[in-house]
Amino acid sequence: NAGVTQTPKFQVLKTGQSMTLQCAQDMNHNSMYWYRQDPGMGLRLIYYSASEGTTDKGEVPNGYNVSRLNKREFSLRLESAAPSQTSVYFCASMGYGRSYEQYFGPGTRLTVT
């Protein structure tokens, strides 16, 4: 099992450009999450999807959109990138069960100039 995979690993955008970050998990998990982490800070939740077909806002949703394409895939879109969105983006997934453990991907390092 690959666990949680994210593409791309690195990306540089110019202000105003758009892009989609891709996330996939092969653990048959129902819930998926997108976080951002700014330098020296903890993770902040952008959006999450409790199950296929549902999405909800987290702490910092402004400037982002998400799509739960199917049970495996959860994408994050920046429609018009801004320098304030320079960050590392992590995707995570969680199954149901005793532990409710979240599994994280390796991250996408995004720089907006």
Next chain:
Amino acid sequence: DAKTTQPPSMDCAEGRAANLPCNHSTISGNEYVYWYRQIHSQGPQYIIHGLKNNETNEMASLIITEDRKSSTLILPHATLRDTAVYYCIVRVREEYGNKLVFGAGTILRVKS
């Protein structure tokens, strides 16, 4: 907002036990305490979780006070590879799912 409070940093000698404290005074009766760690800039890694009983696994032990207002993560024999940011998190249970709200965490430096 994060519902936990942790010291910003701690040092520990290699081979000694590392005891990382966490306050969660507003925790509700059905909310779990989770611990994750993040090494360098990798994705966070699950360590352990608990509700009200003490828990132990191959990585660590979790001691939760009887009133559940605080907890301590114990790494019994810290190694240099345990240097990381440790996050104490309360799992927020919502109608349509579960969320983890991360705070700033504790930077643990294990020194030889």
